[in-house]
Amino acid sequence: MRTFFFLKGESDGLMHINGQAPETQKMTFLKQKDDFDNVMMQWMLPDAKTGRWLGLDYVKRNNKAILNVEVIRKNMDEPREFWTYDCRKVK
Template sequence: MKNCILILAALISTNVMAKVNSVTSQCGNFTLVAKVGELTTVNGETVTSQKITEIGKNGLRVQMTLMPARDGNMYGFEYIRPDGDSKRRWLNVELIRTNMDQPRIIGSFDCKNTAG
């Protein structure tokens, strides 16, 4: 009985710690989940590359690619949190072209942190 309680307590604490070390942001139709020490997931898919750059003391820029996504397309993401006390965040998304003759498709979405 003590072993069952110990295992249950370990599982609960692991789930609590996983939520503490993650941030979920909703940017338009995109849901970003960032966990400490892991690659970001976008709509449930793990990005294939990620570069994080600090902007000042509190700012952050995260450049990510998803190649290929479930729908067969390739995407480039840029998440921006400016330096300072600003609560403003946004996500720039570009559909990566397979041919230079194709038009560029770029979108920009305001983000808000959600529970998670």
């Protein structure tokens, strides 16, 4: 099964992921303020399909972007589920 994440900035100031607003959003500029070519954005989002929380980290540096996604574990004995995606701009 292949998973895709569609990210879109909305008028509420949040980045919506697959049409859903995240519960939390944090933005960190990696070099200087308002440098959107070097930025990290972090979100927490409940996944309706699995009933679990997802932690998402979007990192853009030097015109290349990746998205790291981790299923948040309910306890430390569960195995980590972690994926990394190369991001592409959709027109």
